[in-house]
Amino acid sequence: MQSTNLRSFKRKLSYHRKSFRSFLNKTEKITIRGIDKLTPEIEKEVWQEVDCLSCANCCKKMTPTFTDQDLKRISAHFNQTPEEFRKQWLEKDKNKDWVNKQQPCQFLNLKDNKCSIYAIRPADCAGFPHLSKKRWKEYAHVHKQNIDYCPATYSMVEKMMARLPQV
Ligand code: SF4
Ligand code: SF4
Numbered sequence: 001m002q003s004t005n006l007r008s009f010k011r012k013l014s015y016h017r018k019s020f021r022s023f024l025n026k027t028e029k030i031t032i033r034g035i036d037k038l039t040p041e042i043e044k045e046v047w048q049e050v051d052c053l054s055c056a057n058c059c060k061k062m063t064p065t066f067t068d069q070d071l072k073r074i075s076a077h078f079n080q081t082p083e084e085f086r087k088q089w090l091e092k093d094k095n096k097d098w099v100n101k102q103q104p105c106q107f108l109n110l111k112d113n114k115c116s117i118y119a120i121r122p123a124d125c126a127g128f129p130h131l132s133k134k135r136w137k138e139y140a141h142v143h144k145q146n147i148d149y150c151p152a153t154y155s156m157v158e159k160m161m162a163r164l165p166q167v
Helices: 006-029 035-049 057-061 068-077 082-089 123-127 136-146 151-163
Strands: 090-092 098-100
Touching: 006 136, 006 151, 035 136, 035 151, 068 082, 068 123, 082 090, 136 151
Parallel strands: none
Antiparallel strands: 090 098
């Protein structure tokens, strides 16, 4: 596994972004036989290559959404009520979800890119970037957002394009 070089990721992204988005747009509209069997296989390959600890770009540039369960669990850890925790750290986004007010995330240790609440982190963080969470067609729109920040999503789309040259 190689460490993630965010500068080189941004360079590659600016070069390929248009074609990757066009692939994602097409795969959102057409049904491709076998695509959902392919995604877990490719996801495994991605995680053999991408090292999140040398990246943490999601924790620096994006925010998780906090569910009620996340709020109960995390606020209890800090001896706060969910309301107190929300007041200190969160705001509502345009979808009325609770999200971080600040970026990087207040729980990211910038010295080593580790999450200080790893064991009790939001479910959204634990599953991110949700590479094969749902059928590809239903989730391509999320990959379109995440690809701008996440080298693992970039790698997933790159590999999918190589495996589906007909698209
Ligand atoms: S809670 Fe942890 S994993 Fe989630 S964004 Fe913050 S630092 Fe990253
Ligand atoms: S999930 Fe993506 S953005 Fe987050 S640390 Fe891993 S590669 Fe980086």
